[in-house]
Amino acid sequence: MNHPVALDNIEKIAIFRALFLGDLFFTLPAFRALRERFPNAEITLIGLPWAKEFVSRFRHYLDRFLEFPGYPGIIEVDVNPTRTQEFLIQARDYGYDLAIQMQGNGTTSNGFVAELGARISLGHAVNGDDRLTISIPFTERPIKNEILRWLDLVSLLGAHSTPDLEFPIYPHERARAEELIRPALYNNGPIVGMHMGAKEDIRRWPAQRFGELAKILVKLFDATIVLTGTSQEIGLSKEVEAAVGSNVVNLIGKTDLGTFAAVVSSMDLLVTNDTGASHIAAATSTPSVVLFGPTTPEQFGPINQDLHKAVKAYEHVQSYSGSPLWELPVEPVLDACIYMLQNYYVKPSTAF
Template sequence: MKPSPLQWVGDGSVAVFRALYLGDMLCAVPALRALRAALPRARIVLVGLPWAAQFARRYRAYIDDFIAFPGHPDLPEQPALPYAQEEFYSQMRAQGFALALQMHGSGEVSNGIVGAFGARMQAGYGAVGNSLCEAVHSFPYPRHGPEPLRLLRLVRWLGAEISSCRMEFPLMTEDWDELARTGAARGLGAGSYACVHAGARTRDKCWPPARFAEVADRLAFDHGLKVVLTGSASEADLADAVAAHMSAPAVNATVPMSVGAMAALMRGARLLVCNDTGVSHIAAGLGLRSVVIFSKADIGRWAPLNRRLHRCIRDPEGCKSQLVLAQARALLAGAGAGDSGARRYAS
């Protein structure tokens, strides 16, 4: 039997290119876990946006090293740094990668980037061109389906065995220590509060603060939960707007803290209500029940897989607060329709 591409890698090194933000990166965790299981002795290097150095540290069970990507004129995630391009690609070619794995979408731009890494093999979705490697493994890009499963399908085609599609978000001692220093969790007992996250990476994805406040008040008055308003320090104005519309008191936790410390705060909550943004995937990794409100994004691609724990509602007009509240109440009561995402994958 002909060896699979991953069998050819053996104990060599693999460059994984995925230069995206938090939610997109979290969707890749099941595939990274499967890749590590298939290549226990290989050196796996994540090539991503500079912020993702912290992602690589958190998932060090699957990632051995990190290299910051200096951007590309045709990729929107960050401005390209022209002065850093030559040094970056020279560094990549000097690494002598056995495999360069493109996990950055359909490949129209990213396959050319990965092809310049000079690996012995290149793999990814889409037609691969302009490659400096000896062997190319290209697969048709799936236009439908959840993002974690698309990425799992890619590593399975390369020879990895897939045993689970579960999400995970490991918490570290430094997360808990930082949370304690902020004082944001002072007086909050585990299971006594709900987190309401009104922000998102782009403001056009945000549900109206008045609607968040309406749901938060009912969680406080009808279910006896304290309301904790989470978000980055740059989203404090959104938390203030939610609090201004509320009748119940709220804890504003939009103080300067890392994503890890915020996740530690969420770990003790009974429920999260949020926009379609990275924290919804943190909740999936923590096993925290959540109601996720979508405005523009594809629910089929970006919703958490476990629909028993995570209820997703499309509401671009900001008028479905009663539906959001009904789903929140169902989650608090422990009702559920089963893990449809896991069933789809298993079939």
């Protein structure tokens, strides 16, 4: 049940979203909508430690970062009861006017947000959960893009915005990216990025097939392959480097988030699993081919389906064990890459 609330005098807002890069991109348009609706309010993000950098980069929407202390039933952080209680006491003393649950369906997270003690609380709910003052049912069907899901939520506050993504890139990050990617700029063909990692194995297309794809793109387009990823994914580069040889620039483990975004913005095409890299491509208007296995592009893919082409592994695999991505052949991914390069690639990148 929703209770009548007054939305005047909103000075302090807390948002709970203790998840990862791609997850924060899904809520970014909602953050923008909240800033436009409450231009003078202080907006705090309660999130995972890495998100402190995200808040710093998006200072035009978010003012303050607090590290999520953990809460029973929320798996992202181990629970220390003393730490959690101290955090909640401080939150209640701080006196939030509005607290918004953007963690999920609310089954557990609504408890945490309710205990922040805000005058008004908002979020999704299931099974008649009335712990928040304003809520809407969390539904799995019909499938809705996650960006639109969170925009719908904040619209209950009169907050509206477009679903467009963005990512500010600083001059020193562009300079560093130019230095790293310079070898690729000397070639006549397109710069094709490959991001082979993902948080979960079931969302990873095998590195061997990335290698096969890279070899064909080099042959057909004289492409230079730029590999990206975290330091934990360094081992994934071997398959591509063995298949392609000298037409590879390996940047796995060599970029921070901002430099990574600058590198992606210089590409003519990014081929990536369904992970944060796909949202960086969307935010920088870089054409991409995104590989989906257990997840669907309708829910988790970029809004612009012309600039970002989805390959649905489950449409090309008759049977599989574990993940359809593990069985996805090269041909449909190659077809998508050829289509994107023929329609969007004009000349060697001059992004810098």
